[in-house]
Amino acid sequence: MEIVLAESLGFCMGVKRVVDMAYRALDKANSLPVVTLGPLIHNSQEIARLAKDGIAVADELTMPANGTVIIRAHGVAPQAYDELKARGLKIMDGTCPYVHYSQRKAAELYREGYTVIVVGDKNHPEISGILGYINNDAFVVKTVEEVQHLPQLDRIGTIAQTTISPKKYSAIIDALRQKARELKVCETICDATEENQRAIRDLSGEVDLLYVIGGRHSANSNKLVETGREKCPRTMLIETADEINPEDLRGASRIGVGAGASTPDWMIQQVVERLREIEKALANPR
Numbered sequence: 001m002e003i004v005l006a007e008s009l010g011f012c013m014g015v016k017r018v019v020d021m022a023y024r025a026l027d028k029a030n031s032l033p034v035v036t037l038g039p040l041i042h043n044s045q046e047i048a049r050l051a052k053d054g055i056a057v058a059d060e061l062t063m064p065a066n067g068t069v070i071i072r073a074h075g076v077a078p079q080a081y082d083e084l085k086a087r088g089l090k091i092m093d094g095t096c097p098y099v100h101y102s103q104r105k106a107a108e109l110y111r112e113g114y115t116v117i118v119v120g121d122k123n124h125p126e127i128s129g130i131l132g133y134i135n136n137d138a139f140v141v142k143t144v145e146e147v148q149h150l151p152q153l154d155r156i157g158t159i160a161q162t163t164i165s166p167k168k169y170s171a172i173i174d175a176l177r178q179k180a181r182e183l184k185v186c187e188t189i190c191d192a193t194e195e196n197q198r199a200i201r202d203l204s205g206e207v208d209l210l211y212v213i214g215g216r217h218s219a220n221s222n223k224l225v226e227t228g229r230e231k232c233p234r235t236m237l238i239e240t241a242d243e244i245n246p247e248d249l250r251g252a253s254r255i256g257v258g259a260g261a262s263t264p265d266w267m268i269q270q271v272v273e274r275l276r277e278i279e280k281a282l283a284n285p286r
């Protein structure tokens with residue numbers, strides 16, 4: 001049995017970076033608390049590991065009086081930095097460089113007098129952070145239909161949420177052309193999640209069975225499963241290694257493994273180890 005990993009899987013650069021940053025903060029903490037402002041990642045196993053190691057999740061109410069606070073990859077509004085500083089906390093900024101770029105671009109458009117249109121989910125923390133850089137003075141749209149309801153504008157500048165699909169952004173841009181005399185488009189989509197998709201697409205044509213490790217409620221992981229099933233009907237979503245059923249492996253000689261953007265390396269490793277154990281057990285039945 002051969003186990004083949006997808007060429008790109010698991011954490012993106014931004015998430016890896018902030019998790020490493022949290023552990024560096026812990027090394028230098030001198031017994032003072034280290035907390036993250038909101039969960040660093042949508043993965044309960046990883047959050048539990050961080051908590052066990054001493055990196056807790058905090059919000060405004062549970063924020064400690066001293067120690068270090070880590071800003072997650074989604075970033076925050078500038079006002080949030082000021083509040084944390086005023087509390088006397090040391091801030092380590094894990095905002096993803098791609099998100100920083102979006103924040104800078106939004107501020108630039110605003111300064112230049114454009115009406116800023118942010119394309120994405122208005123409840124997403126990344127969007128709230130960006131809006132903080134432009135006095136919350138922007139329209140947030142998620143669909144072409146929402147664009148139809150915008151008023152007629154003069155000069156529009158657009159920013160995209162880093163994780164939306166390029167296809168969706170492009171459809172919304174097309175619709176916005178009817179809404180303004182001038183349109184300035186900022187390319188702010190990050191292709192980390194697209195890379196995992198591409199890797200699953202490539203791998204799915206080469207394996208008999210494909211496991212995608214990710215949260216059942218993760219849109220990103222479910223999309224990977226959907227993509228995998230186009231060429232490999234035996235594509236399964238698992239949250240942990242314990243969910244692998246040895247019976248499913250019968251007759252499969254090449255097994256692929258991919259993972260959603262919230263899956264840490266150690267969970268991918270556990271899946272590979274479990275597959276190896278099952279392989280041994282199937283080869284040497286008692």
Ligand code: SF4
Nearest residue numbers: 012014096098162190
């Ligand atoms: S912008 Fe891209 S690289 Fe950065 S955290 Fe988001 S998905 Fe990851």
